[in-house]
Amino acid sequence: MEPLLTVRELEKFYGKNGALSKALDGMNMTIEAGEFVGVMGPSGSGKTTLLNCLATIERATAGSITLNERELTTLKPKELEIFRRDQLGFIFQEFNLIETLTAYENIALALTIQGERVDKIEKKIAQLANQLEITSILTKFPHELSGGQKQRVAAARAVITNPALILADEPTGALDSKSAQKLLQTLTQLNQQLAATILMVTHDPVSASYANRIIFIKDGKVFNEIHRGDQTRSEFFQRIIALSAVLGGSYA
Amino acid sequence: MLRQLAWRNVRRSITTYRLYFLTLSVAVSLFYLFNSLGDQQQIIDFSQMQLEILANTKQALGVVSIIVTIVLGFLVVYANHFLLQQRKKEFGLYLTLGMGQRQVLKILWLETCYVAGLALLVGIVIGILGTQVMSLITSQLFGAEIITYKFVFSLMTIVKTIMYFVLMFVTVACINAWRFSRYQLRELLVAKQRSQIQEPKQIKAKALGFVVSIGSVAIGYSLIMSADLIMNIIVSGLGACLVLGGTVGSLYTGTTVTLEYFRKRKSSYFHSVNIVVIRQLFYQFHLNIATISIVSLLLFATMTTLALGFSYKDAVEANLQRIAPFDATIVFQNAVEYPDMSAAEALLQADVNLDDFGQYDEINLYRTRVTENDFFAQYQNANSTLQTFFNHGATVNISAVSVSDYNQLMDFQGKTPIQLLDNHVALISNVSDMEGVLAELVKAQTSVSIEGKEYTVQTYAMESIQNENYGRDTVIFVLPDEAISGFEKQQVIANLSLNPATAEQTVIQLQQVQAEFFDNPRFNSETGYFTGITKAEIYQETTGQTTLWLYVGIYIGIVSLVASVTVLAIQQLIEVNQSRERYQALKRIGVTQADIKKMIRYQIGFYFGIPLLLATIHTAITIPLVITNVPDMNFEQLLNPLVFTFVLFVMIYGGYSYMTYTSYCQILKEKNVKGW
Ligand SMILES: Nc1ncnc2c1ncn2[C@@H]1O[C@H](COP(=O)(O)OP(=O)(O)OP(=O)(O)O)[C@@H](O)[C@H]1O
Numbered sequence A: 001m002e003p004l005l006t007v008r009e010l011e012k013f014y015g016k017n018g019a020l021s022k023a024l025d026g027m028n029m030t031i032e033a034g035e036f037v038g039v040m041g042p043s044g045s046g047k048t049t050l051l052n053c054l055a056t057i058e059r060a061t062a063g064s065i066t067l068n069e070r071e072l073t074t075l076k077p078k079e080l081e082i083f084r085r086d087q088l089g090f091i092f093q094e095f096n097l098i099e100t101l102t103a104y105e106n107i108a109l110a111l112t113i114q115g116e117r118v119d120k121i122e123k124k125i126a127q128l129a130n131q132l133e134i135t136s137i138l139t140k141f142p143h144e145l146s147g148g149q150k151q152r153v154a155a156a157r158a159v160i161t162n163p164a165l166i167l168a169d170e171p172t173g174a175l176d177s178k179s180a181q182k183l184l185q186t187l188t189q190l191n192q193q194l195a196a197t198i199l200m201v202t203h204d205p206v207s208a209s210y211a212n213r214i215i216f217i218k219d220g221k222v223f224n225e226i227h228r229g230d231q232t233r234s235e236f237f238q239r240i241i242a243l244s245a246v247l248g249g250s251y252a
Numbered sequence B: 001m002l003r004q005l006a007w008r009n010v011r012r013s014i015t016t017y018r019l020y021f022l023t024l025s026v027a028v029s030l031f032y033l034f035n036s037l038g039d040q041q042q043i044i045d046f047s048q049m050q051l052e053i054l055a056n057t058k059q060a061l062g063v064v065s066i067i068v069t070i071v072l073g074f075l076v077v078y079a080n081h082f083l084l085q086q087r088k089k090e091f092g093l094y095l096t097l098g099m100g101q102r103q104v105l106k107i108l109w110l111e112t113c114y115v116a117g118l119a120l121l122v123g124i125v126i127g128i129l130g131t132q133v134m135s136l137i138t139s140q141l142f143g144a145e146i147i148t149y150k151f152v153f154s155l156m157t158i159v160k161t162i163m164y165f166v167l168m169f170v171t172v173a174c175i176n177a178w179r180f181s182r183y184q185l186r187e188l189l190v191a192k193q194r195s196q197i198q199e200p201k202q203i204k205a206k207a208l209g210f211v212v213s214i215g216s217v218a219i220g221y222s223l224i225m226s227a228d229l230i231m232n233i234i235v236s237g238l239g240a241c242l243v244l245g246g247t248v249g250s251l252y253t254g255t256t257v258t259l260e261y262f263r264k265r266k267s268s269y270f271h272s273v274n275i276v277v278i279r280q281l282f283y284q285f286h287l288n289i290a291t292i293s294i295v296s297l298l299l300f301a302t303m304t305t306l307a308l309g310f311s312y313k314d315a316v317e318a319n320l321q322r323i324a325p326f327d328a329t330i331v332f333q334n335a336v337e338y339p340d341m342s343a344a345e346a347l348l349q350a351d352v353n354l355d356d357f358g359q360y361d362e363i364n365l366y367r368t369r370v371t372e373n374d375f376f377a378q379y380q381n382a383n384s385t386l387q388t389f390f391n392h393g394a395t396v397n398i399s400a401v402s403v404s405d406y407n408q409l410m411d412f413q414g415k416t417p418i419q420l421l422d423n424h425v426a427l428i429s430n431v432s433d434m435e436g437v438l439a440e441l442v443k444a445q446t447s448v449s450i451e452g453k454e455y456t457v458q459t460y461a462m463e464s465i466q467n468e469n470y471g472r473d474t475v476i477f478v479l480p481d482e483a484i485s486g487f488e489k490q491q492v493i494a495n496l497s498l499n500p501a502t503a504e505q506t507v508i509q510l511q512q513v514q515a516e517f518f519d520n521p522r523f524n525s526e527t528g529y530f531t532g533i534t535k536a537e538i539y540q541e542t543t544g545q546t547t548l549w550l551y552v553g554i555y556i557g558i559v560s561l562v563a564s565v566t567v568l569a570i571q572q573l574i575e576v577n578q579s580r581e582r583y584q585a586l587k588r589i590g591v592t593q594a595d596i597k598k599m600i601r602y603q604i605g606f607y608f609g610i611p612l613l614l615a616t617i618h619t620a621i622t623i624p625l626v627i628t629n630v631p632d633m634n635f636e637q638l639l640n641p642l643v644f645t646f647v648l649f650v651m652i653y654g655g656y657s658y659m660t661y662t663s664y665c666q667i668l669k670e671k672n673v674k675g676w
């Protein structure tokens, strides 16, 4: 079977001839459906750029991205929007919730823009909120929530549409370790129970250790990757630390 | 170095400066336009009287201009606050880079100078061009002719405009400096927290409040209507307060009620991006309820002023037909001493030959002992129209004319004479409010005792027996000739119909003669005195007065319109500056570009639209109310002013809201919302 996501020789250049900066410089990777993949790399290595290209909010300079057997780099802007709406879910470092909407409405928005019917929306949110233990905070506004709660709401919004791929850019970056842990458990839960495919960028080896596989990137290229296999989380964590040390660069 | 930086800043933030710049330019050009009114004597042939009125107009507009400048000053401070807010980070950055606060202030000051200077320049150019159009309109409104077509241009007005605005900008710059100096560096670097969103509380109470508010608007209007005329100030004042309070109240409670209404209708609330639009509007309305109320009120005032101003002028001028039906009137006032002398004979003694002027007709005015109070006694309490006459102390004696004099006058004007029966009286009046009362008196076949003899009211006519500038004839008796012979003769009125070929010169001649009536004692000592007024004078004076008020009205109207839309626009742009994340998020979760733009359109549309709607509704109720209550105003005159008002609103309101929309999108683009 074809992998869910295939990235081939992806390049993304910023700037003009003189001051050209190669954010992505021949990136290759594949991700199977149901995987939980972590992406690590030094600052400026192109992680966010990769995610933005996958998210189709940034156009690649060259190369190809195939998701569910569809070539993304040639989609027209209108098709991209539809694609993004139906196939992708996002969790970002800044929580990206709409301030004027309640948690419930924030989650519902992902469905309403797909044209989902009200009764279905209600059912889906009730079920998911129950799973993610956010039922009691659904009526609150983002500013009334803690960082961790916001991020779980954002996670709920990302998965409520059953996207083919969930993209997370340092989702734990702004969280304390306890909230981070809770969110990571939530992601794991989504991955295991709902078979969600997750691609998570992180600096933090602890966060990374929740993934099944880690891709290390450097200077816009894949540098190395490690699989968790049957290892426990703490064994995996040790390996990540070790490899990070080899790679050098800032992971703080 | 600083200068280059400032200039670059202005050019770079052109999107945000654009609206600000537009408003400034419009304000400057309006200021120039209305202050240049006096310069139009350069090309318009105003009469002496019109020149006096023009001087008054200039004075009035001068006072208004001071108010306008102050209002604009506030607006500029407000806009600057927004610009400063938006660029806090940038200034903070300058400071961290080691620039002194003084230097940063200097950049800010230079920027203000560039923008203000440019706006001043553009505004004055537009103003000068506008003046050329305005002179055409002025000549029309004043009923005066343009003598030469040349470019109207006045250095004085330019200097005045520059002076006022420079003064204003300096004040604003000082306020800016003061405010800036109070910012701490940390404050500059950290964006301000948005005020916090809450679910609406006390929904039941607000729903009740909404119903009560709508009710009070309805009661307010019915009070104003039942007050019959606008004269009854206490009742209509109370009504107006109820309408105002009710409107503000309904706006305040209405936002909550509307939100709840949509939330109940889940299938439309949870449809597409509706949640975002509804919530956003609710939030903004809630936050800015005071501004929106004031803007609505201003818009209402502008609409009614513009729509009714022209109609009122038309109405006043239509009324001229009735109060000045003759080319000229000369009244011989000393008929009591010289009861047998005709006006023409008396004038001859003063070396004035009426035949020189054209044709004329004389009518003798007698005095009865019946007072208006007595005659209208039965109406004093019942009819508020009459009440207002009596309130002004109408204990005057009613005059009388003979039916043959009257019919002769009608004949002179080519109108139908009346057939008066014996022992009957006809009533004439030139106060249109009186028509209903007179008709009733006729219908009831009322009888009246005049100098001890009973007469039955036979008929009435709305006619004038002379040109009258200020006075009006509430009622005059037309009596059989034989009845009148014993009465005391008061005045002899000569009404003139001028020879059309020489009319223009004759009017000038007449006006000279009339001026002498007052100035030259010769007339007074030998033959008693005369008064008189030509149609032309009444027309000029009246049109001059109404034009004055019309100009003041239009000036204030347009300025408040521009100020209102600018405030709305700025509020929207403040909003977009705080919501970069929001659009980034929407974009990321897959809201399409088209949907986002649609959202922005809805948001701006409603934000601009609701105050406009409120103002329109109230205007639509008020205009008929005024028209039915003010004499001589009618709906036909309303068409052109309405079209004018409509076009003006479409241009200014439409233009600004469209520009707000494009700026909004532009700022999102500049703020680097990914994928925009
Ligand atoms: N909009 C842009 N314009 C120009 N260069 C850019 C832009 N965005 C990113 N870059 C450059 O591309 C490179 C990769 O940036 P990217 O944000 O992907 O790094 P990152 O791996 O996410 O870093 P971090 O860990 O610090 O978030 C960097 O050198 C950055 O300077």
Ligand SMILES: [Mg+2]
Binding pocket: A047, A048, A049
């Ligand atoms: Mg990054």
